Amino acid sequence: MSEIDIDELRSRFGRRLRIGFVGGGRDSVIGETHLAAMRVDGFFELYAGVFSIDPTVSAATARAEFIDANRVYGSFNEMAEKEAQREDGIEVVLIATPPHIHFEAAKAFLTRGIDVICEKPIAVNREQAVQLDDLARQHGRLFCLTHCYTGYPMVREARAMVRSGQLGKIRILEAELAAGDPGVSFEPENPADRHWRFRENIMGKGAILGEVASHAHHLLHYIYGEEISAVSAEMSTFVPRRAVYDNAYLTTRYAGGVRGRIWGSYIAAGNDHGLCFRIYGELGGLKWHQEDPEILWFKPIGGKAQRIARGYQDLSFWASRGSRFRPGHPEGYALAFANLYADFGCAMMARQLGLSHEQFYDALPNTRDGIVTMSLIEAAVASNDNDGHWTSIPKTSSASNT
Numbered sequence: 435m436s437e438i439d440i441d442e443l444r445s446r447f448g449r450r451l452r453i454g455f456v457g458g459g460r461d462s463v464i465g466e467t468h469l470a471a472m473r474v475d476g477f478f479e480l481y482a483g484v485f486s487i488d489p490t491v492s493a494a495t496a497r498a499e500f501i502d503a504n505r506v507y508g509s510f511n512e513m514a515e516k517e518a519q520r521e522d523g524i525e526v527v528l529i530a531t532p533p534h535i536h537f538e539a540a541k542a543f544l545t546r547g548i549d550v551i552c553e554k555p556i557a558v559n560r561e562q563a564v565q566l567d568d569l570a571r572q573h574g575r576l577f578c579l580t581h582c583y584t585g586y587p588m589v590r591e592a593r594a595m596v597r598s599g600q601l602g603k604i605r606i607l608e609a610e611l612a613a614g615d616p617g618v619s620f621e622p623e624n625p626a627d628r629h630w631r632f633r634e635n636i637m638g639k640g641a642i643l644g645e646v647a648s649h650a651h652h653l654l655h656y657i658y659g660e661e662i663s664a665v666s667a668e669m670s671t672f673v674p675r676r677a678v679y680d681n682a683y684l685t686t687r688y689a690g691g692v693r694g695r696i697w698g699s700y701i702a703a704g705n706d707h708g709l710c711f712r713i714y715g716e717l718g719g720l721k722w723h724q725e726d727p728e729i730l731w732f733k734p735i736g737g738k739a740q741r742i743a744r745g746y747q748d749l750s751f752w753a754s755r756g757s758r759f760r761p762g763h764p765e766g767y768a769l770a771f772a773n774l775y776a777d778f779g780c781a782m783m784a785r786q787l788g789l790s791h792e793q794f795y796d797a798l799p800n801t802r803d804g805i806v807t808m809s810l811i812e813a814a815v816a817s818n819d820n821d822g823h824w825t826s827i828p829k830t831s832s833a834s835n836t
């Protein structure tokens with residue numbers, strides 16, 4: 435790969451990119467992670483936001499971040515309109531609201547010439563994901579979908595190993611995100627106290643697919659690159675008073691006889707985050723667990739297990755590029771998340787300077803990944819409604835918006 439020198443890119447650009455937030459306020463789970471990740475490499479400066487649905491929380495978040503009160507807005511539409519009119523307006527927005535707001539918010543910014551970083555799941559259905567893909571292309575915008583686990587260097591190493599054929603022909607792909615802490619394993623007595631994740635009106639009864647199974651699915655998709663062609667799903671609800679499914683088993687088929695499984699759960703009691711994958715080819719297998727993220731295990735068939743650790747010089751391009759510290763100095767979740775911001779920041783700067791930005795997109799999930807996941811989700815819901823009947827999945831034909 436002919437790489438643009440990143441220091442030179444940054445010095446030619448000469449300043450940080452101006453970002454705004456929709457959601458991600460002090461009342462949110464994920465906002466703080468974005469604030470930390472965005473600042474690690476210094477590509478972005480926060481200038482504006484509608485940080486919360488609650489104006490008091492939004493204002494408090496803005497004060498804590500030293501944001502000019504004139505740039506704290508009452509709605510994302512107002513923010514998109516006013517920021518687009520400013521000479522020093524934001525160039526990119528983070529959307530970190532609950533998923534049913536992603537589509538309208540992303541549309542408001544894309545159509546006004548502002549790039550988008552959007553939390554997963556991209557939207558509530560495939561149709562909306564396709565529309566966002568079209569809008570990004572029509573308006574010439576960049577879009578990053580924050581499937582943050584793709585930022586781990588050892589996930590990127592697994593991708594390089596699978597894509598370069600080190601495992602031989604791939605046969606089996608399995609991943610799970612099976613959480614089980616008290617926050618997701620119990621439901622409050624009063625339905626009014628339910629979190630939006632457990633309300634049917636937000637993402638339907640199969641919301642668990644977008645909330646947790648999507649990460650497991652996306653890891654496999656990111657590493658292997660091929661789309662699932664058919665799915666058989668069984669979803670269940672274990673927790674009393676719960677209105678949505680809290681466990682999902684998906685058995686999957688890929689072209690060429692490749693098979694897989696995805697497990698998404700809120701009721702794996704005792705688990706913390708519970709994200710991992712196992713991939714097997716003709717020549718060996720790979721295993722990775724997010725709670726021990728610096729290590730990727732490779733076991734060649736008939737040979738000794740190899741413990742591949744982050745930070746060594748013989749790792750692949752993307753795994754090395756995503757590492758900051760020497761081996762033995764664990765990096766972890768925030769720095770993996772920061773890799774998405776760093777790559778997206780490079781892509782934005784390169785494009786604004788008229789340089790090729792595609793090379794920075796290579797490792798980033800975008801609208802196309804959103805369509806692939808929403809296609810799986812819709813097929814899995816249909817399969818579950820039909821007693822696990824095998825349901826085919828349309829191929830994502832549209833090109834990525836690079």
Ligand SMILES: NC(=O)c1ccc[n+]([C@@H]2O[C@H](COP(=O)([O-])OP(=O)(O)OC[C@H]3O[C@@H](n4cnc5c(N)ncnc54)[C@H](O)[C@@H]3O)[C@@H](O)[C@H]2O)c1
Nearest residue numbers: 457458459462463464484485486487530531532533553554
């Ligand atoms: N990438 C990950 O690992 C990860 C982890 C957690 C959550 N998420 C995703 O991030 C998104 C947010 O999840 P969360 O757990 O932080 O939710 P949350 O409910 O904790 O926070 C949502 C935030 O959005 C704000 N909000 C709601 N409606 C708004 C509106 N119309 N305008 C502006 N702000 C609004 C809320 O006030 C709050 O600040 C979801 O899509 C979720 O799936 C991703």
